[in-house]
Amino acid sequence: MDSEVLFLFLQQGIASGIVSGSVYALLALAIVMIFKTSEVPNFAQGEVFMVAAYAALFLIVFYGLPMWVVIPAALLFTVAGMMLFEAGILRRVKKALGEPVNLVIATLGLSFLLRGLVRQTGLGDTPRSFPSLVSTDPVQIGQAMLTRLDLAIVGTAVAVMAAVFLLFNFTRAGRAMRALGMNPKAAALVGIDIRRTHAFVWGLSGLVSAISALLIAPKILMTPEMGHVAILAFAAAIVGGFNSLPGAVLGGFIIGIAENLVGLFVSASAIVVTPFLAIMAVLVLRPQGLLGGRPQMRKV
Amino acid sequence: MPPQQAVAALPARASSNLRLGLLVPAVAAVVALALLPVFTSGYVVYVANVLLVYVVLSLGLNLVIGEAGQFSLSHAAFYGIGIYAAALGNKLLGLPLVGCLLLAGVVAALLGGVIGTIALRMRDIYLALTTFAFGEAMQWLFLNWEPVTGGPNGLRIPPSSLFGVEILNDKQAYPVVLGVALLMLGATVVISRSRLGRAFRAVRESDVAAMAMGIPVRRVKIMAFLLSAFYAGVAGGLFATFSTYIHPESLGFQTTMTVLTMVVVGGLGSTGGALLGAVVFGLISELLRQAPAVQEMTYGLILILFMMFVPRGLAPAVSRWVRGRGHV
Amino acid sequence: MIEVENLTLRFGGLVAVNDLSLVVRPRTIHALIGPNGAGKSTTFNCISRLYRPTSGRIRVLGRDVSGLRPQDLAPLGVARTFQNLELFGGLSVLENVLIGAHVHCGGGLRERLAARPPAVIGHVEHLLERVGLAEFRHAQASALDFGRQKMLELARALAIRPRILLLDEPAAGLRNREIGALDRLLNELVERDGLTVLLVEHVMQLVMAISHRVTVMNFGARIAEGTPAEVRRDPLVVEAYLGQEAAHA
Numbered sequence: 001m002d003s004e005v006l007f008l009f010l011q012q013g014i015a016s017g018i019v020s021g022s023v024y025a026l027l028a029l030a031i032v033m034i035f036k037t038s039e040v041p042n043f044a045q046g047e048v049f050m051v052a053a054y055a056a057l058f059l060i061v062f063y064g065l066p067m068w069v070v071i072p073a074a075l076l077f078t079v080a081g082m083m084l085f086e087a088g089i090l091r092r093v094k095k096a097l098g099e100p101v102n103l104v105i106a107t108l109g110l111s112f113l114l115r116g117l118v119r120q121t122g123l124g125d126t127p128r129s130f131p132s133l134v135s136t137d138p139v140q141i142g143q144a145m146l147t148r149l150d151l152a153i154v155g156t157a158v159a160v161m162a163a164v165f166l167l168f169n170f171t172r173a174g175r176a177m178r179a180l181g182m183n184p185k186a187a188a189l190v191g192i193d194i195r196r197t198h199a200f201v202w203g204l205s206g207l208v209s210a211i212s213a214l215l216i217a218p219k220i221l222m223t224p225e226m227g228h229v230a231i232l233a234f235a236a237a238i239v240g241g242f243n244s245l246p247g248a249v250l251g252g253f254i255i256g257i258a259e260n261l262v263g264l265f266v267s268a269s270a271i272v273v274t275p276f277l278a279i280m281a282v283l284v285l286r287p288q289g290l291l292g293g294r295p296q297m298r299k300v
Numbered sequence: 301m302p303p304q305q306a307v308a309a310l311p312a313r314a315s316s317n318l319r320l321g322l323l324v325p326a327v328a329a330v331v332a333l334a335l336l337p338v339f340t341s342g343y344v345v346y347v348a349n350v351l352l353v354y355v356v357l358s359l360g361l362n363l364v365i366g367e368a369g370q371f372s373l374s375h376a377a378f379y380g381i382g383i384y385a386a387a388l389g390n391k392l393l394g395l396p397l398v399g400c401l402l403l404a405g406v407v408a409a410l411l412g413g414v415i416g417t418i419a420l421r422m423r424d425i426y427l428a429l430t431t432f433a434f435g436e437a438m439q440w441l442f443l444n445w446e447p448v449t450g451g452p453n454g455l456r457i458p459p460s461s462l463f464g465v466e467i468l469n470d471k472q473a474y475p476v477v478l479g480v481a482l483l484m485l486g487a488t489v490v491i492s493r494s495r496l497g498r499a500f501r502a503v504r505e506s507d508v509a510a511m512a513m514g515i516p517v518r519r520v521k522i523m524a525f526l527l528s529a530f531y532a533g534v535a536g537g538l539f540a541t542f543s544t545y546i547h548p549e550s551l552g553f554q555t556t557m558t559v560l561t562m563v564v565v566g567g568l569g570s571t572g573g574a575l576l577g578a579v580v581f582g583l584i585s586e587l588l589r590q591a592p593a594v595q596e597m598t599y600g601l602i603l604i605l606f607m608m609f610v611p612r613g614l615a616p617a618v619s620r621w622v623r624g625r626g627h628v
Numbered sequence: 629m630i631e632v633e634n635l636t637l638r639f640g641g642l643v644a645v646n647d648l649s650l651v652v653r654p655r656t657i658h659a660l661i662g663p664n665g666a667g668k669s670t671t672f673n674c675i676s677r678l679y680r681p682t683s684g685r686i687r688v689l690g691r692d693v694s695g696l697r698p699q700d701l702a703p704l705g706v707a708r709t710f711q712n713l714e715l716f717g718g719l720s721v722l723e724n725v726l727i728g729a730h731v732h733c734g735g736g737l738r739e740r741l742a743a744r745p746p747a748v749i750g751h752v753e754h755l756l757e758r759v760g761l762a763e764f765r766h767a768q769a770s771a772l773d774f775g776r777q778k779m780l781e782l783a784r785a786l787a788i789r790p791r792i793l794l795l796d797e798p799a800a801g802l803r804n805r806e807i808g809a810l811d812r813l814l815n816e817l818v819e820r821d822g823l824t825v826l827l828v829e830h831v832m833q834l835v836m837a838i839s840h841r842v843t844v845m846n847f848g849a850r851i852a853e854g855t856p857a858e859v860r861r862d863p864l865v866v867e868a869y870l871g872q873e874a875a876h877a
Contacts, residue, residue, distance in 0.1 A: 113600025514702025
C-alpha cells in the first residue's frame, strides 16, 4: 500500500471512527454512570438502546406521528422503563439476596426479555431503516468523506456529553450521584435520598442510551440484534477505566477509531474481534484502564 | 422458638444426611435411565442425549460461578472448542471416542486456563466482560476459520468408534453419553466435597479471609475456570458423538445464557441444583425451540423472576421439601 | 516473634503509619491501642501483607516478610482475625473451621479429597468444643449471633495451628460475659499452648486485664509503650484519650 493511500485510509478511518465512536462513547457513559453508583454492569444496556429505536419506529410506522412527537416520546418511554426496572425489579432483587451476581443475572434477564418482546411484535422480522432528520449529503473533511448526518451525530453526542458533565459536576443531583458512588452510607447520612438518586441515575442512563440509539438508527439497519453494539460500549468502558466518566468517552472514541481502521486495513469481518483485542490489550498492559483510578483494596 | 434453636435449625448449604435419603431413588433413576432406549423412540433418546450434554455443561458452569463465585460468560465458547476438537480428532487423527472426549476436555481446559489467567487480573465485573468478549471472539473464529471449522457452512462429523464399533445413531451413542455424564456428576460431587471445593467456596465467600487461611486465591480461581472449561469441552465431545453436523450459529452467547439459566433456576452453588436445572430447563428450551421469540422472553422472565423471588433456586426448596417429608 | 522496624505507610498524602517500631516477645500478649485512625489496623494489615509498607522492615518468626504474599503467612504459622468479621458467611460453622485447616490437609490424594480430612477433623471438632460452638456445627455462619461469629473467627484462625495470632478487635461488640470467656481463652492459649498474641483493641477492660505489654499509637506513631499499669499513668496517653473524648462530645 503506497503512502498516499495509507494516509487517505488513515484520515477516513479516523473521521468515521469519531462518528461511530461518539455513539459508543454515549452508550459507555450510560453504562459507567450506572456502574459507578450501583456497582452493577447493566448487560441490558444494548437492548435498552435497541428498544428505544424500535419504540420510535413503532410510533412512526403505526401512528404516522411526526418526528417532533416521536423523539420526545421515545426518550420518555426509555427513561420511564429504566426507572421502573430499577425501582420495581432491581430493588427487589437486592433485597432478596443482594449478591452482585444476582443483580447481573437480572440485567441479563432483562436483555433477553426485551429482545424477545421486540421480536414478538414482528417489527424486527425485516431489517428496517429509520428516517433521517438531517440530509445525507456528503461533506469532505481533509480527504475523508462524511455526511451531514455524521456531523449532526457527532455534534449532538458532544453536546450530550457536555450536558452530562455539567450535570455531574455542578448540580445538586450530580453531587448526590457522585456521593452515592463514593460511599452510599455516608451519602445517606448527609441526607441524600438514595432511592431517588438511584432511580434518577437509571433514568438518566436510559435517556443517554435512547439519544445514542436515535442518533445512530438512521445510519444502520435496525434488527432486534442491534443491541450488540453494547459490547463495543463495554469495551470502551474497560479501555477508559470502568469507573471513570471521562474514561468512557475517551474509550468510546478509541474503540470507534480502532474498529474503523481495522475495517479498512484488515477486513470487514475482523471488526468483530476488535473489542476483544482491545479488552485483552488493556487487561494485560493497564488493568485499571486509561483513566481509571487504582483499584482500592477493600478495607478489612 | 428460643434463639439458640432457631440458629441450629437453619441448615447450611451442604447437608450430608440428605444424600443417604436420596441414594435409593438415585439408583432407581440410573437403572431407569440405562433402560431408556429399550422402551422409547429415537426422538426421546435424542432429547435425553441433549439433556445429558446440558447436565455436563451446567455442572461445569456451576463449578466456576456457583462454587467459586467467578462470573464466566464464555461457556459456549469452550463447548464449541470441545465439539471441534472432538470432531477434528476423529476426522483428522482418527482417534477413538475416548481419545476424542479427552482431547476435547483438555484443549478447552488449556484455553480456559489462559483466558482465566489474563481475565483474573481484575475484579469480577471485568471477568464477566472479558469472558463475554472472548465468547464473541471465539464464535467469530468458528464462523471464519473455514479450513478448520468449515465456517458458516458447518462441519460434517464422521461417526466415532468405540472399541471398533461405529456409533451411527442416538441410541448407540446414548450409553456412552449417559456413562460419561454420570462419571462427571460423580467427579463433581467428589470435587465439591474436597479440599479444592472448600477452597472454591472460601474464595467465593471472602477472598481476603481465604488468603489469610493460606489459600492461593488466584490459583484457585484459575483452577475453577480451567475445570469448568474442561467440563464444557467434554460436553462438546459428547455432543459430537451423537451429532453428524456442527453449526457455529449455535455456539454463541445464547447457549451460554441457556446454561446459566439452568444453573440459576436449579440453584447456584448446588450440584443437585445444576442437575435439576439442566433437566427442567432443558425440556422447556427443547419445547420452545420452534419459537425463538417466546424462548427469549421465557429465559428473560425466568431469570428476572427467580432473582426476585427465588434467588437461591429450586434446589434448597426441593431439599427442604425432602427433609420435611422425612420428618413425618 | 514479631519485629517491626521503622514502619511507614502513606496513602497518597496521608501518613497512616509513621516510623513505627515494635517488638512482640514470644509467649506474650501484646496489645496495640490508640484512638480511631491511629494506624493500628493498618499496621496489622502490613504485618499480614494486605498492605505494602512505604518503608521499614517487618520480621515475623525471624523472617523478613517483604517478599511474601498474604497467603504465605498461614503456612508459616501466622493466623489473623478481622476487625469487621470476614467469615465465610454462606457456609456452615464446621466448614469455616475446616477451611481454616486448609494448609494441613494437603497431604495425600485421600486427604485432599476427603470431606472430613482425617488429619484435621479431630482438631477441628476440638476447637469447636473449645469456643463453645460444637452444637452449632451445621448452622450457617452468618446466622450466628455476633458474639458467636467472633468466636467462630477465632476458631477458624486457630485451625491454622498458628504460633502467632493477630487479633483485630476481638472484643468489640461482645457482652461482658463473652469478654470474660475470651479473656480466659487467650490466657490459656499463651500459657498452655505457647502462642504469641498481638491484638488491636478498644475494650480497655480486656487490654488491661490480659496484656503483658501495651503499645499506644496516635496519628500513626508510637506515643508510649510499657506494662498496662505504666501506660495507664503516661500523661501523653491520657491526653490522647481525653482529647478524643473531648472531640466526641
